[in-house]
Amino acid sequence: MKYWLAAWLWLIGASASAQRDLPLRDVQVQWLRGAPKVSFSAKDLADERVRKELQSALRKRLVVTVTAHPRGSGRTIVRRQFGCDVTHDLWEDGYLVRIASQTERLSSLEKALDRCLVVQGLFVGEPRRYESYKGKEIFFSIEAEFNPISEKQCRELIRPTGSDDPIGPITVSIVRRRICQAERTVRFRGKDARVPK
Amino acid sequence: MSRIERKILFAIGLTVFLTLGGSIFFAQGALREVYRVGVNERFGQELVHGVEARRGQLVALRESSEQVADAIGWAVEAEVSEKDSRRALEALLVELLDRYPDVKSVRVVEGDRLYAAASREPEPNGDALRATIRSRDATARGKKLRVEVEVVVPEMYFQRLQEAGEVADVYSRLQRESASVSDVYVWVFGVLVFLVIVVAFLIGAIASRRVTRRVTVLAEATRRVGAGDLTVSLPTGATDEVTELTQAFNDMVRDLRDSRTRIEYLQKIGAWQDFARRLAHEIKNPLTPIQLAAQEMDETYTGEDEGYREKLEHARAIIEEEVATLRRLVGEFSAFAKLPRADLSPADLCELIQSIQDSVPAILEDIGVDGPAPVEVRVSCATRPMHVRMDPMMLRRGFDNILRNAIQAVYRAKPTGGGQVLLRAYSVENSAFIEVLDNGPGIARENWDRVFDPYYTTKVEGTGLGLAIVKKVVLEHGGEVSLDDAPEGGARFRIRLPLIGSS
Numbered sequence: 001m002k003y004w005l006a007a008w009l010w011l012i013g014a015s016a017s018a019q020r021d022l023p024l025r026d027v028q029v030q031w032l033r034g035a036p037k038v039s040f041s042a043k044d045l046a047d048e049r050v051r052k053e054l055q056s057a058l059r060k061r062l063v064v065t066v067t068a069h070p071r072g073s074g075r076t077i078v079r080r081q082f083g084c085d086v087t088h089d090l091w092e093d094g095y096l097v098r099i100a101s102q103t104e105r106l107s108s109l110e111k112a113l114d115r116c117l118v119v120q121g122l123f124v125g126e127p128r129r130y131e132s133y134k135g136k137e138i139f140f141s142i143e144a145e146f147n148p149i150s151e152k153q154c155r156e157l158i159r160p161t162g163s164d165d166p167i168g169p170i171t172v173s174i175v176r177r178r179i180c181q182a183e184r185t186v187r188f189r190g191k192d193a194r195v196p197k
Numbered sequence: 198m199s200r201i202e203r204k205i206l207f208a209i210g211l212t213v214f215l216t217l218g219g220s221i222f223f224a225q226g227a228l229r230e231v232y233r234v235g236v237n238e239r240f241g242q243e244l245v246h247g248v249e250a251r252r253g254q255l256v257a258l259r260e261s262s263e264q265v266a267d268a269i270g271w272a273v274e275a276e277v278s279e280k281d282s283r284r285a286l287e288a289l290l291v292e293l294l295d296r297y298p299d300v301k302s303v304r305v306v307e308g309d310r311l312y313a314a315a316s317r318e319p320e321p322n323g324d325a326l327r328a329t330i331r332s333r334d335a336t337a338r339g340k341k342l343r344v345e346v347e348v349v350v351p352e353m354y355f356q357r358l359q360e361a362g363e364v365a366d367v368y369s370r371l372q373r374e375s376a377s378v379s380d381v382y383v384w385v386f387g388v389l390v391f392l393v394i395v396v397a398f399l400i401g402a403i404a405s406r407r408v409t410r411r412v413t414v415l416a417e418a419t420r421r422v423g424a425g426d427l428t429v430s431l432p433t434g435a436t437d438e439v440t441e442l443t444q445a446f447n448d449m450v451r452d453l454r455d456s457r458t459r460i461e462y463l464q465k466i467g468a469w470q471d472f473a474r475r476l477a478h479e480i481k482n483p484l485t486p487i488q489l490a491a492q493e494m495d496e497t498y499t500g501e502d503e504g505y506r507e508k509l510e511h512a513r514a515i516i517e518e519e520v521a522t523l524r525r526l527v528g529e530f531s532a533f534a535k536l537p538r539a540d541l542s543p544a545d546l547c548e549l550i551q552s553i554q555d556s557v558p559a560i561l562e563d564i565g566v567d568g569p570a571p572v573e574v575r576v577s578c579a580t581r582p583m584h585v586r587m588d589p590m591m592l593r594r595g596f597d598n599i600l601r602n603a604i605q606a607v608y609r610a611k612p613t614g615g616g617q618v619l620l621r622a623y624s625v626e627n628s629a630f631i632e633v634l635d636n637g638p639g640i641a642r643e644n645w646d647r648v649f650d651p652y653y654t655t656k657v658e659g660t661g662l663g664l665a666i667v668k669k670v671v672l673e674h675g676g677e678v679s680l681d682d683a684p685e686g687g688a689r690f691r692i693r694l695p696l697i698g699s700s
Contacts, residue, residue, distance in 0.1 A: 057252050058362035087359075090255045091350065092329050149367065171385045175378050179370045 027140050027190025034127030038066060038190070042144035043117045045186045050146050053183075054095075054109055059087045062116045063145045063182070066124050071137040071192050078125030084116035117144060133195045141189040145182030154180035202402070202409040209401035210394075217390045225383045241372050244365040251358040262331060262348040265297045270333030270344045273305055277337035283313055290315035301328060304345040305335075312342060325352035411439050415446060427454040459672045462649075466669045469651040473662075474534035477527045484520050484527070491516040526660060533651075533662045539588035539673035543697055546585050546629055547578035550622050553596050560597070564604055571614035572604050579623035584697045587674055595670040596620070598663040599633045599690050605656070606637040607687065617685065629694045635687035645680045667692075 028039040042064060046054070054060050062084045068077040085098040094105050095112040106112045124140065154176050276289045290303045294317050302316030326349040335342040371378065418429045429450055431443045495513040498506060554576035561569040600620055607616030618635045640648060640655075647653050649668040654661035667690075671678045676694040683689035 056362070057255070057358065058248070058366070059359050090252065091259055091327060091355070147366075149363075149370075153363070154367075170389075171382050174381045174385065175374075178374055178377060178381070179367065 022141055022187050022189040025188040029193045031196050036124050037121040038124055038140055039120045040142055041118045042186055043113055045117055045144040045146055046113050050184055054086055055088050057088045057090045059085050060147050061085055063148055065143045067141050068124055068138050078129045080124045086112050130195050135197045137192040137194050139189055139192045144186045146184040148182035149180035202405050205405035206401055213394050213397045221387050221390055224386055241368050244368050248361045248365045251361050255354055258350050266331030266333050266346040269293050269303055269346050270335050273344045274335035274337050281338050286313040287315055299348055300346055301349045302347040306343045307340055327352050408439055422450055463672055470534045473530040477530040480523055481527045484523055488517060488520045529660050539591045541586040541588055543584055544587050544589055545582040546622055547581045547583055549589055549593055550576060550578045560601055564608055570604060570608040572607050572616040572618055574618045577621045583624050583629045585629055585694045591670045595667040598667050602663060603633050603635040607635045610637045627696050629696050631692040633690045634683040636685040637687040639682055640688045
């Protein structure tokens with residue numbers, strides 16, 4: 001029992017340490033009726049290789065995940081994620097950017113990147129999630145990923161053979177995690193921000 | 198954990214580790230090879246080529262649609278330059294639609310005004326289409342026209358490109374991660390093997406503990422026996438070699454216990470025999486002088502005092518009677534003291550039983566006061582023959598003592614008749630049993646352990662040697678004698694003797 005407890009404490013400590021060690025970047029936070037609106041840019045995710053892939057006419061995915069944490073802790077208060085599917089349209093010039101069920105056509109890659117990676121006033125969670133942190137300091141961490149294969153798609157592409165052996169399903173689930181992870185990831189965090197009372 | 202347990206677990210561990218560790222080693226190589234066959238560079242390149250081909254197809258379609266738009270623009274410009282007839286232009290547009298099946302509609306616009314247009318419905322084959330408008334400027338007869346060509350292409354071309362791209366993407370990832378994927382397989386296999394090893398150890402520990410615990414108990418019991426405790430008896434339940442060992446141990450302890458009891462009893466009897474010999478010697482010597490002195494006193498009295506003479510005669514009679522009693526006791530003590538060790542040889546027990554039957558009338562005559570005692574005596578031998586190693590004289594003497602005791606007891610209780618005594622012999626497995634039962638008053642339970650002690654008797658004239666002799670004889674025959682209640686109400690003596698051939 002004590003070993004499990006020690007392992008759990010170690011995991012919490014490791015998680016907190018990982019969050020604390022993220023590079024500090026400019027993340028604007030505005031509070032509107034108890035809910036935070038964050039603004040930031042993760043455009044540096046699109047390096048030369050990423051840009052080249054985005055021009056390939058194949059659908060590529062950009063995913064941005066914003067999480068709020070109490071200061072000095074790895075515990076997550078709230079998590080918000082949104083994704084962009086960007087396709088260079090060969091039929092017509094421009095880029096098709098799909099966010100949720102909305103698709104819009106943008107004339108250049110820069111505009112597509114601005115649309116997906118430059119975030120302005122994104123609400124992160126409802127006010128009630130921050131009630132117990134009023135007057136306390138929190139911080140937001142951002143993770144921007146290029147082309148992670150979605151869980152559903154990954155499950156469809158890499159599936160066990162259906163035999164009775166016990167190794168197959170376990171191994172496939174581990175392989176899925178490795179194969180379907182993002183090709184490039186950028187992580188950073190903002191300064192500590194106090195939750196208004 | 199005992200040493201034997203550690204050794205058993207070590208053997209299990211060694212076997213499991215060698216087998217499964219070897220299998221991991223070979224599995225690692227096999228998995229890598231299998232993966233290398235399944236995920237290889239050439240196949241990945243073919244997938245990339247497939248994606249490029251689909252992309253090239255779309256680019257070609259795009260160029261084709263641009264060329265169609267150019268051709269229609271030029272045709273419109275030429276037609277307007279030549280005829281400037283709206284009707285003729287519309288006829289041309291219909292003709293152009295027939296010529297270019299991928300064109301859905303054509304609109305010719307002058308400024309904001311529609312100059313001419315033609316369109317058609319696409320073939321209803323169910324395929325989704327993606328449409329776009331290619332615009333071309335045309336100038337004729339001073340008019341600035343814009344030709345809008347709506348071109349359609351099946352959506353599936355785009356979908357197939359995306360699907361091919363996804364497959365190629367996943368495949369290239371698999372290719373990049375090929376080493377680590379096969380490692381994952383080996384790692385998962387290793388973890389499962391480790392779990393199997395743990396389970397094997399647990400099962401081994403439980404199984405070996407069941408054995409070693411019994412061995413430990415056996416070792417502890419052996420130490421107790423070594424310290425002199427022969428009351429040890431271990432439980433036996435399972436049917437395995439350890440149980441057989443435990444059973445053999447119990448048998449050995451029982452034999453040791455019986456032997457020790459036998460030896461102790463025989464030693465005690467030996468001591469009593471020595472005592473009886475000394476007693477007989479010490480008592481026997483003065484008896485004759487006492488008797489002679491009494492006779493002389495009676496015979497040499499010459500006085501006239503009749504009263505004194507009568508006292509002398511009375512005293513002489515008492516002395517002679519008591520001396521006779523003492524002589525009988527001395528005789529019995531002496532006989533007990535001189536009781537030899539049994540000289541064993543094979544013989545039929547039933548024949549001995551038969552000879553006892555022949556002596557029954559004499560015994561009844563001896564015991565009865567006025568004629569033979571009115572006791573019904575039955576003698577039987579159920580199994581014929583019953584070969585035992587015996588000293589017939591000694592054994593007969595023992596049986597005679599028990600039979601005589603039984604008849605006396607029954608006769609005392611039922612002097613007018615009704616008494617019954619049964620002597621029967623039978624065999625069970627490797628033992629011969631001789632039972633003497635009566636319907637007399639029996640023997641109180643608290644005396645059962647003492648009746649075989651020398652000089653213990655409940656009879657007025659008894660010496661207490663009869664049953665002691667019986668036990669000595671039986672023990673020297675390797676048997677045992679016991680006493681309990683007979684079903685008829687009296688006592689039951691049971692003698693067990695080993696049959697020849699039994700261990």
